Amino acid sequence: MANIPQELQFTKEHEYVKATDDPNVVVIGITDYAQGELGDIVYVDLPKPGTSFGAHDVFGTIEAVKAVSELYAPVAGEVVEVNPRLDGEPALVNTDPYGDGWMIKVRVAADADRSALMDAGAYSSLIG
Incomplete structure (x- = not known):
């Protein structure tokens, strides 16, 4: 059974939105269910800070051993920070997606x- 934290919001494309201490800033990632479906994640391509996008726009890609998937923005906004650890440790998405x-x-x-x-x-x- 996938881990689904009660305090988060989700999209049908399996991204999550997590509130931060700043009410105008949210954290975005993929859900536990999504990482489980993808399998071992080997690369994540993310936008640079300052990049703006609309809701449902593609903001990056995630590459697993068996597939490459697009990442969709749950909300419109501007990237203020990118997780620097994913460059060298993309498997963090598998081990601790939230x-x-x-x-x-x-x-x-x-x-x-x-x-x-x-x-x-x-x-x-949705995920059953």
Whole structure:
């Protein structure tokens, strides 16, 4: 059974959004379910700080032994930080997707719509 933290929000593409101490900044990564489906992650290609994107835009790619998948932005905003550890330790996404395996921190756009994000219960139903 996949780990689905109650305090997070989720997308149907298996990204999560985690609040930070700054109400305008969120942490984004992929879910435990997604990393399990991908298998051993060998590379993560992420945007540079300062990059802006809209909700549902591709913000990077994740490469596993058996597949390469695009990463989709759950909310519109600007990248303020990228997890530097993933360059040398992409497997952190496998071992700790909600902790050390986070991908980017985003300053959420003022007009960002979070209504499409799911709570833990809805995400749990999605993945069965």
